[in-house]
Amino acid sequence: MLGHKHMLAGFVMAASTVAHSGEFVTATVVDHVVQKIREVPVEETVCQKQQVPVYSDQRQGPEPSFGDLVVGAAIGSAIGNAISDKPGVGTLGGVIGAHSVHKNRSEPTIVGYREQDNCFTRTSYDRQRVEVYSHSTATFSIDGRQYSVRFNRYR
Secondary structure, eight states: OHHHHHHHHHHHHHHHHHHHTTOOOOEEEEEEEEEEEEEEEEEEEEEEEEEEEEEEEEEESOOOOHHHHHHHHHHHHHHHHHHOOSTTHHHHHHHHHHHHHHHHHOEEEEEEEEEEEEEEEEEEEEEEEEEEEEEEEEEEEETTEEEEEEEOSOO
16 A cells, blocks of 8 residues: 555656656546445335234133032142141132132133234345446556556545
């Protein structure tokens, strides 16, 4: 990089020296470019329709049998008594156990379907050809000999 600046400075000194001796030096500076591919992000919103179930407000399903309720109450009572020796904890565990059996047996019922838009952003990339500065050359002649110096103009 530094060498190019010294060569260009030498060129300017040589040109001015020759110009002082009565000769004119003509130099041509040419900028060179290269083609590159640049990827430009493009975002788009994509929506798809989906079928979503609609549930009834009431839960339906087979009612638990009396035996299921008794087993749930017994398990809940045993857990309640194991947790604490205080009076009433076993009873409370039994009530919770029976309620759990009832709640777990009834399930929400699907009464229909509705369409719902599911949207998201998708990013794709467009490829564009662009010309990018590569370097410059200065071409000149002194005493019948042609010289060419390569340098970077933009840094």
